[in-house]
Amino acid sequence: MSLLAALRKLFGASPAPVEPTAAPPAPAPSAFEPRRHSVQCIGPHGFHRMAYTEWGDPANPRVLVCVHGLTRNGRDFDDLARAMAPHYRVVCPDVVGRGQSGWLAVKDDYQLPTYVADMVTLIARLNAETVHWVGTSMGGLIGMLIASMPDNPIRRLVLNDVGPVITVASLRRIGQYVGMAPEFPCFEAAEAYIREVSAPFGRLSDAQWRHLTETSVKQVEGGWAMRYDPGIGEPFRKMPLLVDVDLWPVYDAIACPTLVVRGAESDLLLADTARQMGERGPRASLFEVPDTGHAPTLMSPAQIAPVRDFLLAGRG
Known part of the structure; x- marks a missing residue:
């Protein structure tokens, strides 16, 4: 018996208290799970909040x-984002008026200049000197505008089913539903609506349609509603839809390597426009998705692979 133990026995000392075991540290957030953040942006009529989802190593x-x-x-x-998270800090903003972002008080501010300014604020928040960019439709137009400017931060650009010519036929089709969605009595009715208006996305699994619905609607009193400000349709419908929109000067000013993803049946990015995009400006590479209109979802491995390979080919 040790001297300390003998003394405790002799004088009736109570056993030494047992130090509580420290709780194990909480696991760090997985790089393959989304993290939500937001940033304050300034527009023509005041501040607004833009939410974004981040994946991968924040450093x-x-x-x-x-x-x-x-x-x-x-x-x-x-x-x-899950596919790219091992290689990038992936940031997926909700453009103002959509998703988890705030809504603008003045609906006429839902315009590309507002969105471009917001993205510049986001890039500053990220403390990123340069970025790679994937933009679907409107997101591609925002990327084109930024990439066309001198000293811009975009080093590689993916344009998903969008280019310098926006057909009047596609604008009229989109104008029939943007900002016009009804409230739905149940989640299943909301999913049926999204399947209908998004039918050009192509063949998706039930799980993929459900994901697109779950992230696109919210519960409201009496049912479900789309998670965007109906006011985004106001400036859209004020545009005179008489001729195609021509942005060739913007596209021709882009200097970074560019990939165009096109739905083979797209009514927004026509095959001839995509071909010309490979012959002028940044001379984009083209990947076409069969049996798909506007726009490919970039959800399947077959659609993700060419985007991943193009982005990872650049070191900047």
Whole structure:
């Protein structure tokens, strides 16, 4: 028996207290799970909040920004983000008025200049000197505008089913539903609506349609509603839809390597426009998705692979 133990026995000392075992540290957030953040932006009529989802190592200097289409949100890129998270800090904003972002008080501010300014604020928040960019439809237009400017931060650009010519036929089709969605009595009715208006996305699994619905709607009193401000349709419908929109001067000013992803049946990015995009400006590479219109979802391995390979070919 040790001297200390003998003394405790002799004088009736109570046993030494047992130090409580420290709780194990909480596990660090997985790089393959989304993290939600937001940033304050300034527009023509005051401040607004833009939400964004982040994946991957937040200390990774390689940043990939993925921006969605007109009525969509940043969670559209979940599958692409998981695939790219080992290589990038992936950031998927909800453009103002969509998803988890705030709504603008003045609906006429839902315009590309507002969105471009917001993305510049986001890139500054990320402390990123350069970025790679994936933009679907409207998100591609935002990327084109930024990439066309001198001293811009975009080093590689993916344009998903969008280019310098926006057909009047596609604008009229989109105008029939943007900002016009009804309230739905149940989740299943909301999913049926999304399947209908998004039918050009092509063949998706039930799980994929459910994901797109879960991230696109919210519960409201009496049912479900789309998670975007109906006011985003106001400036859209004020545009005179008489001729195609021509942005060739913007595209021709782009100097970074560019990949165009086109739905083979797209009514927004025509085959001839995509061909010309490979012959002028940045001379984009082209990947066409069969049996798909506007726009490919970049959810399947077959659609993700060419985007991943193009982005990882660049070191900047």
